[in-house]
Amino acid sequence: MFRSILPRAAPKSVLQSVRGAQTSFRASNIYFQDRLRRGYASEAEEKDLVIIGGGVAGYVAAIKAGQAGLKVACIEKRGTLGGTCLNVGCIPSKSLLNNSHLYHTILHDTKHRGIDVGDVKLNLATLMKAKETSVSGLTKGIEFLFKKNGVEYIKGTGAFVDEHTVAVNLIEGGETSVKAKNIFIATGSEATPFPGLTIDEKKVITSTGAIALQQVPKKMVVIGGGIIGLEMGSVWSRLGAEVTVVEYLGQIGGPGMDAEISKMIQKMLTKQGMKFKLNTKVMSGDDSGETVKISTEAAKGGKEETLDADVVLVAIGRRPYTSGLGLENIGLETDDKGRLVIDQEYRTKIPHIRVIGDVTFGPMLAHKAEEEGVAAVEFLTKGYGHVNYGAIPSVMYTHPEVAWVGQNEQELKAAGVKYKAGSFPFSANSRAKTNLDTEGIVKFLSDAETDRILGVHIVGPNAGEMIAEATLALEYGASSEDVARTSHAHPTLSEAFKEAAMATYDKAIHY
Amino acid sequence: MFATKRLLQQRQPLIKFLGKRHTPSKVDHTPHAHPASPTHTLPESFATYRQKAQQHGPLNQSAQFSSGSGFIGNRPGASLGPVEPNNGMYFDRSELPARFQRLAWSQAEIEAIESGGASLYA
Numbered sequence: 301m302f303r304s305i306l307p308r309a310a311p312k313s314v315l316q317s318v319r320g321a322q323t324s325f326r327a328s329n330i331y332f333q334d335r336l337r338r339g340y341a342s343e344a345e346e347k348d349l350v351i352i353g354g355g356v357a358g359y360v361a362a363i364k365a366g367q368a369g370l371k372v373a374c375i376e377k378r379g380t381l382g383g384t385c386l387n388v389g390c391i392p393s394k395s396l397l398n399n400s401h402l403y404h405t406i407l408h409d410t411k412h413r414g415i416d417v418g419d420v421k422l423n424l425a426t427l428m429k430a431k432e433t434s435v436s437g438l439t440k441g442i443e444f445l446f447k448k449n450g451v452e453y454i455k456g457t458g459a460f461v462d463e464h465t466v467a468v469n470l471i472e473g474g475e476t477s478v479k480a481k482n483i484f485i486a487t488g489s490e491a492t493p494f495p496g497l498t499i500d501e502k503k504v505i506t507s508t509g510a511i512a513l514q515q516v517p518k519k520m521v522v523i524g525g526g527i528i529g530l531e532m533g534s535v536w537s538r539l540g541a542e543v544t545v546v547e548y549l550g551q552i553g554g555p556g557m558d559a560e561i562s563k564m565i566q567k568m569l570t571k572q573g574m575k576f577k578l579n580t581k582v583m584s585g586d587d588s589g590e591t592v593k594i595s596t597e598a599a600k601g602g603k604e605e606t607l608d609a610d611v612v613l614v615a616i617g618r619r620p621y622t623s624g625l626g627l628e629n630i631g632l633e634t635d636d637k638g639r640l641v642i643d644q645e646y647r648t649k650i651p652h653i654r655v656i657g658d659v660t661f662g663p664m665l666a667h668k669a670e671e672e673g674v675a676a677v678e679f680l681t682k683g684y685g686h687v688n689y690g691a692i693p694s695v696m697y698t699h700p701e702v703a704w705v706g707q708n709e710q711e712l713k714a715a716g717v718k719y720k721a722g723s724f725p726f727s728a729n730s731r732a733k734t735n736l737d738t739e740g741i742v743k744f745l746s747d748a749e750t751d752r753i754l755g756v757h758i759v760g761p762n763a764g765e766m767i768a769e770a771t772l773a774l775e776y777g778a779s780s781e782d783v784a785r786t787s788h789a790h791p792t793l794s795e796a797f798k799e800a801a802m803a804t805y806d807k808a809i810h811y
Numbered sequence: 812m813f814a815t816k817r818l819l820q821q822r823q824p825l826i827k828f829l830g831k832r833h834t835p836s837k838v839d840h841t842p843h844a845h846p847a848s849p850t851h852t853l854p855e856s857f858a859t860y861r862q863k864a865q866q867h868g869p870l871n872q873s874a875q876f877s878s879g880s881g882f883i884g885n886r887p888g889a890s891l892g893p894v895e896p897n898n899g900m901y902f903d904r905s906e907l908p909a910r911f912q913r914l915a916w917s918q919a920e921i922e923a924i925e926s927g928g929a930s931l932y933a
Contacts, residue, residue, distance in 0.1 A: 633856065641854055643842035649860040651842075662847035684834040689847045752825055779825035 347371045349680065350466055350480035352458040352625065355383020356666040357657025358486035359442050360673035366449030368681045373478055374451055375458035375468055381442040382435075383488050384658075385666040388508040391438060395431035396511060396535045397697050404538040404572075404699075413736060422539060424515065431511065454478070459626035463650055467626075482652045482680055485640060486673070487625060489618040489658035494523055497585040497592075497614060504587050504612050507532060516540045517610035521594050523582050525552035527696045529615035530569065534698045536611075537574050544575040544607060546582055546596055556663075556694055558708035558757040561743065565702050565759050568739055572699075577605075585612065620659040645685070646676045654679075668692050691774040695764040700740045703767035706755030706774050709745060718748035722780065722804025726760045728811040729799075730791040737761045742800035744780050751779035751805055762793050769797060780804035 349365050351358045354376030362374040380387055406420050446453050456470040460483075467477045491506035493499055501509035510532040516539045522529040525547030537543040545552065551562040552569075566576060579599040586593040594607040620638040627634070632648055635641055639660050646654040656676050657669035668687075675685030696702040712719050723743040726732040740760025746753050756770035773783055783801035788794045799808040842861070844851045896902050904912055922930040 633854075635850075641848075641857075642845050643853060643857065644845055645840065645842075646845075647842065649854075649857040651861075651864075661845050661849065682834050683840070684838050686832075687846075750825065773826070776826045776829070781822075782824045782826045785822075785824075 345371075345479075346464075347373050347452075347478055347480040349373075349482045349484065349677075350375065350458075350478050351484040351486055352466060353383065353484075353486035353488055353657070353659075354378070354381040354442075354453070355486060355488045355657060355669065356385045357488070357669035357673045358383070358484065359446070360670045361484055361486065361656060361677050362451045363445055363449050364674050364677040365680070366446075366451045368677060370677075370681070372451050373454055373480070374446070375454045375456060375466065375478075377455070377457040377471065379455060379471055380436075380439040381446070381453070382439045384490075386435060386438050386442075388511060390666055392431045392435050392511045393507070393531055393535070394697060395434045396427065397531060397699075399427055399430060400535045400538040401699050409736075422516070424513075424539070428512065457624060459624060460629045461626065463630050463653065482654070484676060485622075485625070485648075485653065485655045485659060486657045486669070487621050487659050488669075489664055490621045491614065492617045492619045494582070494585065494614045494616060497587060497612065499614065500587075503592055503610070504585070504614065506614055510536070510613050513611065518542060519591075519609045520544070520611045520613060521546060521592070521607050521609040522613045522615055523594070524615040524617065525549070525576065525578070526554040526615060526617065527694070529613065530565075530696060530698055532613055532615065533574055534569070534572075537572065541611075542575075543573070544577060544609075546577045546580050546594070546607070548579070548581055548599055550579050552576065552578070553696060553702060556704070556708065557696075557702065558704060558743065558755075559710055561702060561704070561708075561741075561757045561759045564740070565696075565698065565700070568700065568759075569698065587612070618658065618664050622659060645679045646672065662689060663692060663694070665692065665694065688775055691771050693767045693771045695767060697764060700737070700760045701763035702759045703763035704755065704757040705767055705771045706753065707745065708755055708757060712745060712754060717754070719745050719754055720748050720751070720780075720804055721745050722800055722802070722808070724796050724800035724803055724808050724811055726793070726796055728808075729793060729796040731793050732761060732796065734791065735761065742766070742796045744783075744800050744804040746780040746804050751781055753778055753780055753783070756800075758797075760793070760796070766794060766797055769794065781806075 348370035349372045351362050351372065351374045354362070354374050358374055358376070359381050362372050365372040378387060382391075383389075385391060403420070403422060406417055410417055443453065454468055454470075454476070455472065456468040456476070458466045458468050461467045461477060464481070464483070465477055465479050466483065467475060469475055491499075491508065497504045499506055499509075501512070505513070507528050513536070516536060518541065520533070520536050520541045520543045522533045522543060522545045525545045529545060530552060533543045533545055549555065551557065551559055552566050553562045570576060577596065580596050581599050583595045583597050583604075585595070592609050592612045594609065594612060595604065596607060597604045620634065620640070622634060622638065622640065630650060630653070632640060632650065632653070640648060640655040642648055642655045642660050646656055646660070648655060654676050656672040658664040662668055671687045671692075675687045678685035691705060693703060693705040707715075709721065721743065723741045725738075726740045726742075727738040729738070732738045740758070740763070742760065743757045744753060745755040745757075753770070753773050756767065756774070758766055758770075769783070780801040784798055784805060786798065788798040799810060802808045803811070842853055842857050844853050919930070926933075
């Protein structure tokens with residue numbers, strides 16, 4: 301009975317100092333002050349899990365933890381959930397890619413399909429608004445999921461005070477702190493800046509600025525021919541910009557893309573109007589004038605050139621984001637690339653602090669972060685989680701799309717693995733023919749002895765959806781014959797996938 | 812279903828039906844390098860931290876409290892046998908650790924009882 305009224309744990313001295321003489325009466329407000337003070341001391345409720353970062357890794361882990369019945373809070377400083385992916389990455393860029401592709405199709409590709417269109421105009425403001433509608437719908441959807449699964453959402457910037465406490469600087473002003481038995485760091489990544497260029501997100505932009513340009517630039521230079529650079533380059537090229545991509549390596553699409561596929565997509569994008577300068581180093585940039593001047597040099601000592609652009613997109617990669625996190629307060633260090641070091645269960649050296657997503661090892665992909673979010677919570681609740689880093693698909697959403705999973709030919713050759721390769725062109729696929737969209741191939745790589753699939757590489761229409769089947773096959777250790785003997789509906793693009801599998805273990809029918 | 816079964820008698824696919832996933836009965840929780848780690852090693856700090864964190868804790872199986880045999884830290888607590896008193900013997904509450912003992916009355920509670928609760932509102 302008294303427990304609820306007067307906490308017994310309250311030290312006597314505090315009580316007496318307020319009360320004064322024991323027999324005297326006191327005003328009721330003094331009594332309540334007294335209660336309040338002690339209320340604070342016992343109030344701090346410890347969470348089972350606090351997640352710093354409400355991006356794809358963080359929010360998925362929060363929902364999963366909520367479903368598992370943990371008391372969980374998620375700290376996010378952006379003001380909206382979903383992180384880079386939903387707010388300034390995958391989602392808005394897909395909106396722009398899809399709509400700019402439609403615009404480009406209507407402009408250049410309808411006549412021979414029997415559709416005569418009149419005056420076609422671009423309304424960039426509405427295009428951007430459509431993008432924002434998609435983004436806000438999705439981010440609000442996560443907030444709803446948080447409520448549904450009992451996740452506390454704290455809007456603010458979290459920083460470690462000690463190994464169990466995170467101080468939060470609230471967006472709306474004020475501060476709070478949360479204590480937790482377990483803490484996940486899911487603070488993600490940021491665009492790597494280019495030394496010598498100041499990013500103002502107007503003339504010199506990262507992917508964040510590239511999805512929010514107010515007008516179509518006349519000339520655009522993209523530094524870095526990776527997936528982000530090519531996707532955003534595609535968008536503005538379709539909308540009318542003259543886009544030049546400068547890449548240090550000898551191929552576009554990054555080192556993970558199969559060399560044969562990379563060459564094919566480069567040809568296709570060149571046909572669409574993009575220009576490429578491979579094996580080229582950007583030496584310096586000058587953004588002081590009206591336009592930005594970029595000095596380049598052939599990578600293997602040689603020709604110098606100056607490129608002039610209205611807008612320069614810096615897309616040389618992303619780096620883990622840990623600034624302001626207070627890592628020094630708990631003695632956590634990062635590796636040479638700024639990643640937090642973890643073990644096989646995502647634990648840092650402090651076992652109750654785990655790290656997931658872009659801020660640690662592995663490819664910086666949203667779906668990889670999602671897998672890790674689920675696995676890390678399962679390690680917490682069940683002691684066992686699963687992510688197969690050998691079967692994580694990569695997709696580039698240009699047109700045509702490029703998608704791959706597993707190993708590519710260069711990697712297999714370097715590892716000395718004996719393999720068989722089989723491919724099938726979309727030009728021999730009935731559905732691609734009816735769609736008048738026949739560029740690209742599906743390519744299988746399987747073990748020469750066991751026929752087990754080692755990698756699948758696709759460039760072509762709908763490659764991003766098709767790669768799901770390849771990932772499933774790889775995850776379950778299927779052979780190319782297993783895929784080839786599975787019935788695929790006719791007429792679909794996925795028949796090209798089946799035929800490529802047939803070509804790998806035997807022969808394709810339609811080619 | 813049966814059609815697939817009949818087919819399987821002739822050709823065994825490489826893909827295998829794994830069935831419902833279960834948590835393995837034995838999982839090695841000791842820290843190893845993350846599968847996506849570029850160096851495939853863990854920095855020394857992992858072991859150092861663990862050593863430091865365990866030196867007083869129950870996880871430390873070796874040394875510290877067990878310089879000779881027969882010390883508590885040497886064996887898991889469970890191996891010491893049940894904690895119940897011998898037959899016919901009973902523990903008094905006051906012999907138990909403080910957290911099991913009755914809480915002391917605070918002055919405020921005594922007053923509340925003596926005044927019939929009036930002191931709470933005075």
